[in-house]
Amino acid sequence: MHDHQSPKKLLWYNLTLIGFVSIWGLGNVVNNFAEEGLVVVISWLIIMALYFIPYALMVGQLGSTFNADSGGVSSWIKEVANKRLAYLAAWTYWVVNVTYLAQKSQSILIAGSWLFKGNGDFVNETSSTIVQLLCLVVFLVFLYLASRGITTINRIGTIAGLSMLVMSILFIFLGLSAPALTGAKFATANMNQISTYIPKFDFKYFTTISMLIFAVGGSDKLSPYVNKMKKPAKDFPKGLIVLAMLVVVSALMGSFAMGMIFDAQHIPADLMANGAYVAFQRLGQYYHLGNLLMIIYALANALATIAALAVSIDAPLRILLDDADPQFVPNKLRQKNQNGVPINGxxxxxxxxxxxxxxxxxxxxxxxxxxxxxxNLNSVVMPLRFLWVFLAFMLLNKHLNKFKSEYVFVRNPKIGFLIGLWCFVFTAFACILGMVPKMSFAADPAGWWFQLILNIATPIFLIGLGFILPALARRKNEQLISK
Structure with a gap:
């Protein structure tokens, strides 16, 4: 008789590393610095304390409670509510990736332009119509490759993802060390004064919160690991708290480094698109490495983005369709080709x-x-999926006596419900205000209104489509019954 070895259990630092790699990246620092400047330092502290930590710990309890379910948030909603809401949760988790996929095509082109041209002229000089047509071609190529079941890109993406993590850490180290090691001057004045970091809590500031939420969201990816831990009740929250500390340190140090390289009082208009590349280019100049750092980053980012595009085409769609209830999703949408791909999806x-x-x-x-x-549209649309996490947590606390969990975030169901409600309302508030265009109204009123209309219409359209599929499925099922 042989003893069967139990699966290796994760420790708290394993969870921390997994979470950090999957959630964090240099782009989060660059994008939010572009939105707020150095006052983002205080914003990071606020968002981590009031949002990220409770969000992550909610996910821990939900994942531990429904550890037998593999469907993630939709499975949680199904357990605490009903099948219809579970379907809508699954639909939301898939459909918000549509804007993400569109944006990734742009990122691939920008990374390629830096690789081959060594500058950011592509963003500033190329016609938007031409760029979007190129984006469409790029996306359709990868859609075709994914439909053929090609998975080699995913393996490359793992290496590229780790490279991006290394480059993000290297950016912080080199950026903060540059003044001392190379004599580089601080681009932002008065970085030694507290007033430089205090936000002005006006309407404009609150329109940028959605980008912060977009940056720290995604803790639900960690839920499957709760019951794989050696000591879930102790190590899961510990791992997440350390993760939050790492993210805070990375965000703060990264923001300081950005302030040293870019003038926070005069932020370039193309910082979101070109900022990371320019930063590595300048660091290369400081350390007499030429464009080497920029080229390495551009290559790693291009490969990581390509992999993310390929994975994001397939994985969310399979989550929606593989366990789809025929009552809500038409069979035709779930049909697969010879490669096992849901081709109509x-x-x-x-x-x-x-x-x-x-x-x-x-x-x-x-x-x-x-x-x-x-x-910015992604920062409005993507966090909509987090609402289902908070709804699931609220409903779980409504029926806490019916469920057992090895890890519990808050033992008082009323307090737990209120924490879930807070995160739900805060996310919705941020998404609604995030719809306000970031461009100047006076400079282009027509463009401002066009962006506002798109920002409002896009999430309504995407989520609204989810209400059409059940009607189509019901009609088809009725036709089958009548035959």
């Missing part, structure tokens, strides 16, 4: 992403403006 993805890529080019002039708009 791919076609739907292709249509929706193509619309998001092409329509904005009609009313948004300039590639940089288009890039900034789409990134």
């Amino acid at each position: 791919y076609k739907l993805t292709g249509v929706l992403v193509s619309v998001i890529i092409l329509i904005p080019a009609i009313g948004i002039s300039g590639t940089n403006n288009l890039y900034n708009w789409l990134l």
